[in-house]
Amino acid sequence: MKIEFAPLNIPLARRLQTAAVFQWVFSFLLLAQCCCGVFIILLLGNYWFLPVLYALWLYIDWDTPQTGGRRSKWIRNWTVWRYFKDYFPIHLTKTSGLDPSHNYLFGFHPHGILVAGAFANFCTESTGFKELFPGLTPYLHILPLWFGCPFFRDYVMSTGLVSASKKSVSHVLNYGRGGNVAVIVIGGAEESLDAHPGGLTLSILKRKGFVKMALKYGAHLVPVFSFGENELFKQVANPRGSRLRTLQEKLQKIMGFALPLFHARGVFQYSFGLMPYRKPIHTVVGKPIPVRQNLNPTLEEIEQLHQTYLQELRILFDEHKQNYDIPDHESLIFK
Template structure:
């Protein structure tokens, strides 16, 4: 028999607002683009505001390349008070382990993706965790799929938070900015990594991800390992082992749309047993020491492989050094690399 653990009826308003912020966060990421597109289509075909949506569509077309040219970050949006409720819900914390020279550009390589990359978003797409104070002079750009910047309304939110496209053109633009001061944040495993999201598990996709290494070599950009400890504890998911029909459907959907249709197991507003709201678990996003990369404008496959192996070793050493501070059973927790 299903046992449901209910939340206390007498809960402070502050905690209710935190839960609401986490729920809105999930809905925005999972359905925001689709809902906004549906709203725009409705206004276009069923109201007299069609001219307004056509103007907006023309603006999106005109503005389509901004995600490849550094984006359009807004300090006002990044400092919304609403983000502090999202931060305090888990809570989220950003940890610095080394100083970074603001006169240089960096490529932050973030792991794991988890279900929603909550730690990376809170740390690098908002100022709720104090990125500007920890890394003065650096402006973070959390990169994501270019298709997200074609969806109405949500594209404006993503751009305002400092996000840019994860295309080679976009990342090359950021990594080559004169004067430095840019931190490009790439979640290396991508959406495919979310299939491995299970509480207590740190299984990442890295072996076959080498494009970011080639970009770093072309621009001589230091690689900075970033691990969000606790990211995978926010959700469980419906069983979908490799080879199952559900996993096959999910893989095909991801290949077409770039989004992994995971069926999450979180909590609800008034109970803790199931639902789409992430669980209240602390997430520590730890930024490691940069690994220097020699500038080679046209690197060979062997050079890419050598730097890839060096970064893998650097990441493993960083994970092993930090896990004892943030994981409940560090001796049983390993970074599994696919």
């Protein structure tokens, strides 16, 4: 394979963008493991009292990821996130005003490989969420297991990430004054296995828990589609029924998260690596679906609202797909 190296005369701004994305990829893929390693090394060394004290703090602070987290305005405004956003670049588009007296549940689609659009738009201030939606505070929900990792948990909470547990979502949506936004990547780990360039398959037909939560707390549902999310990486072919896909699905059930075999470009060359391609991401926030609070919704009521959500999600995609070079005959595939 011929390797295409990056030219030497790349502008400084682009180099800084690459560095910003490199640290993000490292944080997503390896930082948790490194933090656990540091914890063990300290525990076995002369500074054993430091991890012991941290373990005590962890015990006391255990429920914080389920009670709104501990965000840092300073970290969310780091300059590195502006370079991160400009690398692709990532844009946030508003289609309708959202009343801050209500709470909202944003359904984010698709998952992609590393959910770059969701992170940039809802865990940093780089794309202008506060200006577009004044009075709203977004909380991006991720797998609870990440909050058991020492040190790493504190870093990710500082960006606004919180647990995807029912208790956590309930805490966000039950805020009496309104203005909270629970952002849930509906397709979850399962959907990442379908994250191929050009892919429009969403794992959503059996996922109705978010609808039940919206009904229980009277949170308005808002479909969000991130155009370009699946274009950032290439994934090893894994059609349903193949040995690889079967293995990936089994591992997902055991571990709770998926292991897509993906690749893209490198830092100093464009031929291979785990850095995403420079492909634009356009995250479009749809109009809200009004939801009346129902503490004990029936299965029929959940199904009816779920169907309404699917219809609004499809309408959102169809109305905007031509703006982002998706052929008119292409449509979403729900599974």
